[in-house]
Amino acid sequence: MTRVIVDRNAGFCGGVRRAIRGTEELLSARSQEADRPRRILSYGQLVHNREVTDDLAAQGLEKLKSLEDAAREDAVVLRTHGISPQEEQLIRSRGADIHDLTCPRVKKLHRQIQEKRDTGYRIIIVGDAEHPEVRASLGHAGEKGMVVTSAAEVRRVPTGEKIAVFAQTTITPQSFQEVVALLESRGQEMIVVDSLCPFVLKRQRWIEKYSKLADACLILGGRNSSNTRKLHSLAAANGPAFHLSTAQELDVREILRYPVVALTAGASTSDHTIEAVLTRLQAAGALIEQR
Numbered sequence: 001m002t003r004v005i006v007d008r009n010a011g012f013c014g015g016v017r018r019a020i021r022g023t024e025e026l027l028s029a030r031s032q033e034a035d036r037p038r039r040i041l042s043y044g045q046l047v048h049n050r051e052v053t054d055d056l057a058a059q060g061l062e063k064l065k066s067l068e069d070a071a072r073e074d075a076v077v078l079r080t081h082g083i084s085p086q087e088e089q090l091i092r093s094r095g096a097d098i099h100d101l102t103c104p105r106v107k108k109l110h111r112q113i114q115e116k117r118d119t120g121y122r123i124i125i126v127g128d129a130e131h132p133e134v135r136a137s138l139g140h141a142g143e144k145g146m147v148v149t150s151a152a153e154v155r156r157v158p159t160g161e162k163i164a165v166f167a168q169t170t171i172t173p174q175s176f177q178e179v180v181a182l183l184e185s186r187g188q189e190m191i192v193v194d195s196l197c198p199f200v201l202k203r204q205r206w207i208e209k210y211s212k213l214a215d216a217c218l219i220l221g222g223r224n225s226s227n228t229r230k231l232h233s234l235a236a237a238n239g240p241a242f243h244l245s246t247a248q249e250l251d252v253r254e255i256l257r258y259p260v261v262a263l264t265a266g267a268s269t270s271d272h273t274i275e276a277v278l279t280r281l282q283a284a285g286a287l288i289e290q291r
């Protein structure tokens, strides 16, 4: 019989929960508006989870296709990753209301970046240059900012100035440390700000541990969710690892071939998705336990 060990902390992180709740409250308040309800728009996908965004769309959340489309009386929801000051200014200049649901941890990161920028530091952000959180952080860093994706890119960092090094909140401590160690070895004046998210770290540590104990891993979460993809790559380093974005993608027979399976989920995976996967596995005879 297959034993499925489930990460008891799997599922929505505090930032995602807060963003979904805030958007639902806004949508519900709008439904009370009498004759001409305002548009409620999200700039970019609110969370990296298709089921959640489909549900919010059914409640009336629309996508802001470009910043220029924001109009007077629209309500624009800012997602957990935040946006750059320039983008925020553009939305305000269109007369729209901003409902800022940026994760407080990301807000803190942006404040720290601005502080260091204003005191003359070059800002180094370690992460994926295409990720919305990193693009927003770069906007807060202004001309002083640059992104370093990996240790191989450290040579692009100018040597003649003091630097402040930040991490995208969802990268692994290993990849951050690799870049930091190389920068330190150059003897340049530098400050390192540990901006890694503890919610994400906890799950990374869990999957590192249990992927070694289990025969296979199941990772649930959106395909475009950076923290889910990292969980999957950590698990895959120790054996077979399956990344599912919905419960429908689960191949029960395949999973039941393994005696012990470890299951966790990215920060934007709903309890509903986790429960749907567990229900199917349990119905097929798997034993579920939480750790």
Ligand code: SF4
Pocket: 013, 014, 015, 016, 080, 103, 104, 105, 106, 169, 170, 197, 198, 199, 200, 227, 267
């Ligand atoms: S993963 Fe961390 S930083 Fe990102 S939204 Fe969740 S709590 Fe905030």
